Amino acid sequence: MTFQFSAARNAEKAEEVAFDVEDLFFSRTDGRGVIAAGNEVFQRISGYSWEELVGAPHKIIRHSDMPKGVFYILWERLKKGLSTGAYVKNRARDGRYYWVYAVVSPIEGGYVSVRMKPGSSVFKEVKAAYGDFLKLEREKGLGPEESANVIRMRLKELGFPSYAAFSSYAIAQEMSARDAALFRMEDSRLRSLKDALPTLVELHKEQQALFAAFEKIRGIPANMRIVASRLEPAGGPISAISQNYRLMSDEVTNHLGGFRVDNGNKNLSETVIPRIYLGLFMMAACRLQREVKEVSMAALGKHMERDGFQTEVDVLSTMLDDYTIRTGSVLVSVFNDVSVLARSAKDLRQLVTGLDSIRVLCRVEAGRLGTQSASLMPVIGQLDAFHVEIDATLERIMSLTDRVKGLVEAAMPRSFNGSLRYHPPAGGVSR
Numbered sequence: 001m002t003f004q005f006s007a008a009r010n011a012e013k014a015e016e017v018a019f020d021v022e023d024l025f026f027s028r029t030d031g032r033g034v035i036a037a038g039n040e041v042f043q044r045i046s047g048y049s050w051e052e053l054v055g056a057p058h059k060i061i062r063h064s065d066m067p068k069g070v071f072y073i074l075w076e077r078l079k080k081g082l083s084t085g086a087y088v089k090n091r092a093r094d095g096r097y098y099w100v101y102a103v104v105s106p107i108e109g110g111y112v113s114v115r116m117k118p119g120s121s122v123f124k125e126v127k128a129a130y131g132d133f134l135k136l137e138r139e140k141g142l143g144p145e146e147s148a149n150v151i152r153m154r155l156k157e158l159g160f161p162s163y164a165a166f167s168s169y170a171i172a173q174e175m176s177a178r179d180a181a182l183f184r185m186e187d188s189r190l191r192s193l194k195d196a197l198p199t200l201v202e203l204h205k206e207q208q209a210l211f212a213a214f215e216k217i218r219g220i221p222a223n224m225r226i227v228a229s230r231l232e233p234a235g236g237p238i239s240a241i242s243q244n245y246r247l248m249s250d251e252v253t254n255h256l257g258g259f260r261v262d263n264g265n266k267n268l269s270e271t272v273i274p275r276i277y278l279g280l281f282m283m284a285a286c287r288l289q290r291e292v293k294e295v296s297m298a299a300l301g302k303h304m305e306r307d308g309f310q311t312e313v314d315v316l317s318t319m320l321d322d323y324t325i326r327t328g329s330v331l332v333s334v335f336n337d338v339s340v341l342a343r344s345a346k347d348l349r350q351l352v353t354g355l356d357s358i359r360v361l362c363r364v365e366a367g368r369l370g371t372q373s374a375s376l377m378p379v380i381g382q383l384d385a386f387h388v389e390i391d392a393t394l395e396r397i398m399s400l401t402d403r404v405k406g407l408v409e410a411a412m413p414r415s416f417n418g419s420l421r422y423h424p425p426a427g428g429v430s431r
């Protein structure tokens with residue numbers, strides 16, 4: 001059956017449907033996005049009757065100002081079983097509009113979208129960006145997928161590695177703005193995880209600097225041996241030392257691989273950073289799900305909802321349980337990642353200290369050779385400069401890993417006695 005929009009649908013108006021920051025609403029659909037249920041707030045704000053809503057596709061409230069690419073990304077992710085957050089401008093029955101930040105989650109047999117009133121500075125930027133995307137879609141005749149690519153490209157330019165990363169950042173900002181609007185205390189756990197992100201980006205840059213520094217000195221021990229061989233037999237010890245230096249620096253280079261996570265296969269930007277974004281999304285979404293469940297239970301208790309609403313409360317309960325478990329799992333995996341990083345950074349520093357003692361030995365030996373060693377001095381000087389550089393980089397890496405570890409630890413759920421209450425995840429965590 002194809003759905004026909006009611007003739008009663010009015011033309012779009014540049015007038016907003018007012019609703020309060022306290023108002024949380026949700027709708028449940030089947031697997032195709034056909035509305036099955038929702039709460040009273042959803043029905044009231046959309047302006048449609050339940051008879052019109054139930055059985056209608058969700059696009060019944062689609063606003064023509066929405067870029068196609070946003071829905072393309074939404075459905076692409078939903079079909080993969082991934083929860084997704086998005087800013088959506090909707091159209092009420094009378095043609096007025098209202099903006100929401102929606103978290104759409106797959107559930108058994110369909111999806112649930114929970115919505116809140118957006119109010120952060122991200123929202124202001126998104127409104128302007130949607131206008132640009134829409135203009136591009138119209139001018140260039142972009143299809144949904146092409147529009148989605150434009151959106152992803154724009155997000156990359158803004159420093160978001162993916163749409164998921166952006167929507168995580170957005171929901172965290174929206175929850176903070178919501179807390180402020182409701183005069184609530186800031187969520188310190190969410191804040192800690194949010195603060196871990198720029199620290200990790202900085203850490204990633206320092207790691208790259210470390211890799212580059214080691215790359216730069218690769219040829220030095222070989223040069224040293226060549227120069228030392230010209231000083232034979234007096235240069236013999238220097239040859240041996242430079243040989244040692246090379247072996248040891250190879251070991252350090254190998255360890256740089258271990259300074260990555262997932263058994264050295266991936267670097268920070270590929271693993272920990274996306275997982276922190278995921279943790280941020282899950283934590284913020286979990287709070288939203290908890291609130292919507294609580295307001296729905298209260299509404300049910302006050303007989304403000306339709307008959308059969310208990311089913312919806314049950315759906316919200318199951319969804320909250322699922323979010324709670326997955327949030328715990330992702331935080332554990334992030335915590336494990338940063339613990340590995342912190343340990344690797346300490347090992348690396350120890351290895352570099354060993355390497356440095358070989359450099360000192362080389363200097364001593366060159367000193368013993370006196371004026372004969374003049375030709376060795378430029379290469380030894382290069383090593384000195386290298387060690388000054390990596391010592392400083394390692395110092396920054398150590399303090400950044402410690403900081404990230406502390407922030408992630410502060411974001412973990414705690415039990416009443418203050419001990420960390422988490423269990424290793426049974427399987428992978430995805431979103």
Ligand SMILES: Cc1cc2nc3c(=O)[nH]c(=O)nc-3n(C[C@H](O)[C@H](O)[C@H](O)COP(=O)(O)O)c2cc1C
Nearest residue numbers: 029033058059061062063071088090104111112113
């Ligand atoms: C649970 C759920 C909630 C949705 N909520 C909205 C919504 O509030 N507004 C909207 O325009 N589309 C919503 N959609 C997406 C619509 O299904 C549809 O993709 C969108 O309106 C664009 O329609 P179109 O691709 O046919 O142009 C929702 C989808 C799901 C699964």
